[in-house]
Amino acid sequence: MKSNKHNGGFRVPENYFEGFADRIKDRLQASGGAGLPEETGFRVPGGYFENFQDRLTQRLAGEQPGDSRGKVRRLWPARLGWTAAAAAAVILLVTFWPASTADALGFEDLAQTEIQRYLEDDGDDMGAYELAESLPLEEIALSDVLESLPEEDQILDYLNQDSETVDELYWNGDE
Amino acid sequence: MSNEADLIARLQDPSRKEAAFRTLLAEYQERLYWQIRRMVISHDDADDVLQNTFIKIYKHIGTFKGESKLHSWMYRIAANEALSFMKKRSRRLGVSDEGLQEYLVSNLEADPYFDGDKAQLQLQRALARLPDKQREVFNLKYFDEMKYEEMSELLDTSVGALKASYHLAVKKIESYLKEINA
Structure with a gap:
């Protein structure tokens, strides 16, 4: 078996991990009293999968522009439409041109609450505890949590400075 | 060319897309349905999410670059659809995500599609x-x-x-x- 420096010299029996999932499954089934079910118990209505394709095709046809919708009749003649569009464009340009160049919105203009809402709504739902729970220790290196690794001297200084604090942890006040 | 690569090529060719999409549905609808169903619990919700998933697949198959397996790509769409569906539902009901799961499971006994x-x-x-x-x-x-x-x-x-x-x-x-x- 390939040795790994993180294993600290420990070894596991041959093919230990290959059968691991099955062993857990067996143990889980044994713990469920009558045995853990192999199936979920969910059912579908009769003919559901046979008809799904047709139902989806109908829905897709409804969403395709021009496929099944009736012909759209113009409310305004084409020339009048262009005139109205040009007039609207001129009004918008005159109204908003100076403001849009002077006050372009940037990331810093986002309200704090908007950012928080985005993170709450769209961020990963895993909390710090769950995240720590789900990450195996062997995948985390000290460099992942520290920006720069401390020098050996700094570690020794720290241990010497804080030795009294450590003693407090081991000795009760009444001793 | 593998079967999957051939299917993707046909899905991305407008003249052959419709027929290829039917093949895709026949091959993956059941697998994706059960993966979605286990997330959303009820059949009606699973049906909604499955339809939305395949509509997204149909509309965006042209952007699929083949960097992952087709099923992986479709599964991620399905999982995102299911999760956002559940989030909307929990907001509407005013409960947490965990609260919604427990609520859905508590209704299972009365569900005609759970035996x-x-x-x-x-x-x-x-x-x-x-x-x-x-x-x-x-x-x-x-x-x-x-x-x-x-x-x-x-x-x-x-x-x-x-x-x-x-x-x-x-x-x-x-x-x-x-x-x-x-």
């Missing part, structure tokens, strides 16, 4: 108490018997983290079942 026995109901109750990620990993491993390597590509998570999640999920289910059967 599970006591053990199956207990397992669903135990699953409802797990965090989303652990439940997802458990479902893929236990019910789909998916290999960790395949799951790793599907969920974009390392094999080590998946094993840890599955192990934790099993421990929690085991302890819940012991507690209620004591």
Whole structure:
């Protein structure tokens, strides 16, 4: 078996991990009293999968522009439409041109609450505890949590400075 | 050219897209349905999410670059659709994500499309108490018997983290079942 420096010299029996999932499954089934079910118990209505394709095709046809919708009749003649569009464009340009160049919105203009809402709504739902729970220790290196690794001297200084604090942890006040 | 590569090529060719999409549906609809169903619990919700998933697939298949397997790409769309569906539902009901799962499972006994026995109901109750990620990993491993390597590509998570999640999920289910059967 390939040795790994993180294993600290420990070894596991041959093919230990290959059968691991099955062993857990067996143990889980044994713990469920009558045995853990192999199936979920969910059912579908009769003919559901046979008809799904047709139902989806109908829905897709409804969403395709021009496929099944009736012909759209113009409310305004084409020339009048262009005139109205040009007039609207001129009004918008005159109204908003100076403001849009002077006050372009940037990331810093986002309200704090908007950012928080985005993170709450769209961020990963895993909390710090769950995240720590789900990450195996062997995948985390000290460099992942520290920006720069401390020098050996700094570690020794720290241990010497804080030795009294450590003693407090081991000795009760009444001793 | 492999079967999958050929299917993708046909899906991305406008003249052959319709026929290829029917092949895609026939091949994947059931697999994706059960993966969605285990996330959203009720059949009607699973049907909605499955339809939305395939509509997204149809509209965006042109952007599929083939950097992952087709099923992985479709599964991620399905999982995102299911999760956002559940989030909208929990907001509408004013409950947490965990609260929604427990609410859905509590309705299972009256669900006409659930005929599970006591053990199956207990397992669903135990699953409802797990965090989303652990439940997802458990479902893929236990019910789909998916290999960790395949799951790793599907969920974009390392094999080590998946094993840890599955192990934790099993421990929690085991302890819940012991507690209620004591």
